[in-house]
Amino acid sequence: xxYVKALRxxxxxxxxxxxxxxxxxxxxxxxxxxxxxxxIGRVLDRRRIEERPKNLWRYRELLPIDGEPRVGFNSGFTxxxxxxxxxxxxxxRELYIKDDTVMHPTLSFKDRVVSVALTKALEFGFDTVACxxxxxxxxxxxxxxxxxxxxxxxxxxxxxxxxKITASIVYSPNLIAVDGNYDxxxxxxxxxxxxxxxxxxxxxxxxxxxxxxxxxxxxxLEQLGWKAPDNVVIPxxxxxxxxxxxxxxxEAKMIGLIDALPTKVFAAQATGCSPIVAAIKKGTEVIRxxxxxxxxxxxxxxxxxxGYYAGAVVRETGGGGEDVSDIELIGAIKLLAATEGVFAxxxxxxxxxxxxxxxxxGRIDRDSSTVVCITGNGLKTQExxxxxxxxxxxIKPNLASFEDVLKGISHKGEVM
Amino acid sequence: xxxxxxxxxxxxxxxxxxxxxxxxxxKVIDIVGALDKAxxxxxxxxxxxxxxxxxxxIYVNEEDIRFLQGENTAVKDGDELSIVPAIAGxxx
Numbered sequence: 001x002x003y004v005k006a007l008r009x010x011x012x013x014x015x016x017x018x019x020x021x022x023x024x025x026x027x028x029x030x031x032x033x034x035x036x037x038x039x040i041g042r043v044l045d046r047r048r049i050e051e052r053p054k055n056l057w058r059y060r061e062l063l064p065i066d067g068e069p070r071v072g073f074n075s076g077f078t079x080x081x082x083x084x085x086x087x088x089x090x091x092x093r094e095l096y097i098k099d100d101t102v103m104h105p106t107l108s109f110k111d112r113v114v115s116v117a118l119t120k121a122l123e124f125g126f127d128t129v130a131c132x133x134x135x136x137x138x139x140x141x142x143x144x145x146x147x148x149x150x151x152x153x154x155x156x157x158x159x160x161x162x163x164k165i166t167a168s169i170v171y172s173p174n175l176i177a178v179d180g181n182y183d184x185x186x187x188x189x190x191x192x193x194x195x196x197x198x199x200x201x202x203x204x205x206x207x208x209x210x211x212x213x214x215x216x217x218x219x220x221l222e223q224l225g226w227k228a229p230d231n232v233v234i235p236x237x238x239x240x241x242x243x244x245x246x247x248x249x250x251e252a253k254m255i256g257l258i259d260a261l262p263t264k265v266f267a268a269q270a271t272g273c274s275p276i277v278a279a280i281k282k283g284t285e286v287i288r289x290x291x292x293x294x295x296x297x298x299x300x301x302x303x304x305x306x307g308y309y310a311g312a313v314v315r316e317t318g319g320g321g322e323d324v325s326d327i328e329l330i331g332a333i334k335l336l337a338a339t340e341g342v343f344a345x346x347x348x349x350x351x352x353x354x355x356x357x358x359x360x361x362g363r364i365d366r367d368s369s370t371v372v373c374i375t376g377n378g379l380k381t382q383e384x385x386x387x388x389x390x391x392x393x394x395i396k397p398n399l400a401s402f403e404d405v406l407k408g409i410s411h412k413g414e415v416m
Numbered sequence: 417x418x419x420x421x422x423x424x425x426x427x428x429x430x431x432x433x434x435x436x437x438x439x440x441x442x443k444v445i446d447i448v449g450a451l452d453k454a455x456x457x458x459x460x461x462x463x464x465x466x467x468x469x470x471x472x473x474i475y476v477n478e479e480d481i482r483f484l485q486g487e488n489t490a491v492k493d494g495d496e497l498s499i500v501p502a503i504a505g506x507x508x
Contacts, residue, residue, distance in 0.1 A: 011470075011471065021426075022501070023426050023471070023501040024426075025426045025427075025429065025461070026461060027461065027469060027471070028426065028461060028462060028469055028471045028472045028501050028502075029471050030471060030502070183480070184478065187473070187475060187478070187498065187500050190424065190500050190501065191422065191424075191498070191500070193425075194424055194425045194435060195435070288482070289480055289482050289483070291483075303473065303480065303482075303502070305471070305502035308470060
């Protein structure tokens with residue numbers, strides 16, 4: 001059995017039954033899942049979690065399902081790398097990479113939210129799932145939906161990179177490329193969701209779907225030995241991931257999984273689409289929508305629905321926000337790969353480049369511990385690196401040609 | 417000719433199940449007022465003190481009114497106005 005009590009409006013606190021609905025009928029505020037934390041606290045502790053299989057369902061009492069999980073048994077519990085080479089490069093004492101680039105099965109954190117959304121959609125009795133996506137979500141719904149035996153409609157902006165389109169269409173969903181940007185796709189989908197009885201994971205299933213992001217936060221705490229980091233840097237598109245990671249930290253504190261919660265939360269965006277960070281920097285609650293213009297397409301949401309709450313979390317925790325140029329984020333992708341052997345997509349470059357700036361101007365204390373959330377794999381956004389990588393050494397198939405090249409490389413190896 | 421207004425599901429209880437209604441042209445905020453006369457309760461749900469609520473997006477011919485003149489955006493004969501709740505997620 002589950003521990004969900006109700007849905008509650010985040011704005012006016014009106015409560016609703018557990019149904020596929022997502023906004024308050026009275027004030028249009030977003031609905032959020034409310035749990036019976038006393039009940040969860042009685043049955044869930046560190047040892048109970050540690051005994052379970054290493055996937056995202058090890059925190060199942062804190063996820064909004066009533067029955068058994070249906071999909072995602074190999075998703076979650078991704079590595080938390082202690083990034084000593086990168087720490088040295090940035091000049092900080094303790095740095096960790098939460099590495100969702102290796103998430104099963106579609107190489108981004110979206111497999112977390114989709115596993116929860118599809119399990120909930122099946123509980124509600126839907127036979128068709130749908131989503132509006134700029135890429136990673138489309139991949140995850142296409143793949144996990146196939147495994148769940150669900151019919152799939154996936155809506156994407158037509159301008160997406162070809163590699164991201166291929167990585168969805170291969171699973172044979174109904175892939176609909178809309179002539180417009182992500183915000184146009186979203187608006188169209190919310191109108192389609194009005195008309196068709198489908199489980200739109202990021203619309204009518206959204207209150208449940210979004211809760212899946214908490215598993216990233218729980219894992220960070222567990223992997224740090226049930227301790228919260230001093231700082232966490234999180235990429236923002238809609239702002240949902242940031243608010244849910246913070247929620248997971250607060251829940252862990254509430255039910256006694258961690259003893260203290262000193263964490264400052266930092267938001268990272270690309271300068272070409274930074275409505276949340278702009279509001280944080282200006283010290284205002286008002287999120288002004290923008291027209292996105294950045295290579296970090298996975299973060300290109302110009303009208304972020306959770307932006308207000310993401311800003312509130314940053315203020316509450318004494319954190320901050322930083323935005324970075326396309327050149328800075330590309331440099332950070334290369335830095336992460338060259339120091340830690342992790343190839344992040346453009347969003348990961350945004351997060352690391354923002355971390356670097358936050359360290360340089362002292363907003364992140366060099367003597368504290370920091371977790372950088374890397375949410376997707378670089379193989380998905382290779383186009384962004386075109387013209388920005390080191391030169392390949394081309395040679396003839398003979399030793400002389402090789403040694404010609406070797407003269408130009410600082411090479412300290414012994415010759416036999 | 418008139419203005420066509422698309423009504424999202426959460427508001428259709430107020431419009432008697434209608435997904436589309438017609439109204440006279442005018443500024444966005446005046447249209448909200450006119451809708452409220454026809455379907456009492458709409459205005460308090462999507463606006464507060466003459467301002468559109470934070471979690472409500474209004475589009476005139478597919479353009480967010482925040483990029484136009486906000487509540488004072490003029491809506492002409494033949495234009496379409498969509499009321500859409502803000503939705504999150506779908507990031508990446």
